[in-house]
Amino acid sequence: RGGGGGGGNASNSSSASSTFSSLDIVPITGMVWVGPVLLFSTAGGAVRQLSWTGDVIHVCAAAPLGRVSIVGATPDAVVLVRSQWASGSAALAPAAEVCIRPALMLPALLLGWASLAASGVTAAAADGGAAAVRVVAAAKDTLARFDPSAAALNDGLMSSLIKLGAWRAAEALAALPSPLLSRSSRLAALAASARWIDIRSLLLHSLQNSHHAPLPPPRGSSLHSEMVAAAAGALSHGQLTVAIDLFVEAGEWLTAMVVAVCAGRVSMLTEISRRLLAMEQMYWAGG
Structure with a gap:
């Protein structure tokens, strides 16, 4: 033994x-x-x-x-x-x-x-x-x-x-x-x-501590891929709020809007538009 x-x-x-x-x-x-x-x-x-x-x-x-x-x-x-x-x-x-x-x-x-x-x-x-x-x-x-x-x-x-x-x-x-x-x-x-809330917290924490913040991670980066994959997984499990949040933070604005429209979340669509406008203003102001 x-x-x-x-x-x-x-x-x-x-x-x-x-x-x-x-x-x-x-x-x-x-x-x-x-x-x-x-x-x-x-x-x-x-x-x-x-x-x-x-x-x-x-x-x-x-x-x-x-x-x-x-x-x-x-x-x-x-x-x-x-x-x-x-x-x-x-x-x-x-x-x-x-x-x-x-x-x-x-x-x-x-x-x-x-x-x-x-x-x-x-x-x-x-x-x-x-x-x-x-x-x-x-x-x-x-x-x-x-x-x-x-x-x-x-x-x-x-x-x-x-x-x-x-x-x-x-x-x-x-x-x-x-x-x-x-x-x-x-x-x-x-x-x-199926701990989707914790997944969102972990990814957003990683984004906040990355050199990309407050902008979304660039496409092709590991963080962007993980955020999109997690959003898709959350969406397939009916976690719409988590999915939309991750799509938005990943810079996938159109996908987030489509999910919000299909889910009938008018308030979230308005919030996405507001955040997109703020992000655009930040970009033109030099970040």
């Missing part, structure tokens, strides 16, 4: 970002539980994680020299037993060798807790909100046990959480500080939980 806490500073080569739709046809050579995480090794020299939702996630790879079996894990590595096959029928196989493969367990643990809540296996998971609270509490406790400099909360991990259906857990974890977590990943986590 693998170890739990401690401070690990080794980086996981895959960052738990590669997810397989099904198990490859490769024999399994060993399995071990690490908290809510089931790790297994294959004859091809790979170590993978089986989530509670049935997804298989790559953890790390070991050189396929002989038979490799996982026997344990530490906060920053997996423990493998490797044995060479005998070269002939009469030869004796060499003794087994214990080897260590660096692999940070923090991403695997976070995915384990999140997929457990998303799977509905436990009674607590029947209520997504309550399960998410427990998952986030367990995840925060897990984070506290690791080196804070460990690069765990990144885009790959967030993408895996969303694919596993752990949307509320992804949303809560996205709120935690992490320099490796992009704005796009935070937006994706919020969109998966």
Whole structure:
């Protein structure tokens, strides 16, 4: 059984970002539980994680020299037993060798807790909100046990959480500080939980702190693309006010007017016209 806490500073080569739709046809050579995480090794020299939702996630790879079996894990590595096959029928196989493969367990643990809540296996998971609270509490406790400099909360991990259906857990974890977590990943986590008001707040805050303010971001910029995509998503979910606000702030005035007219929001159409006039005056005045 693998170890739990401690401070690990080794980086996981895959960052738990590669997810397989099904198990490859490769024999399994060993399995071990690490908290809510089931790790297994294959004859091809790979170590993978089986989530509670049935997804298989790559953890790390070991050189396929002989038979490799996982026997344990530490906060920053997996423990493998490797044995060479005998070269002939009469030869004796060499003794087994214990080897260590660096692999940070923090991403695997976070995915384990999140997929457990998303799977509905436990009674607590029947209520997504309550399960998410427990998952986030367990995840925060897990984070506290690791080196804070460990690069765990990144885009790959967030993408895996969303694919596993752990949307509320992804949303809560996205709120935690992490320099490796992009704005796009935070937006994706919020969109998966239909938090359109929060999406608008995040994007408008980013716009206010950009060098484009108070003008809209230029077309082709990442911020403009994110604002238009978020507006379209909000519109498809019936969040007309959010959609119109984002279209206006993105400089898509005509689209915002069309949405306001189709929705019968005469007051919003008037407000859009007023803001467009003010923006034009600011432009001709030199910004």
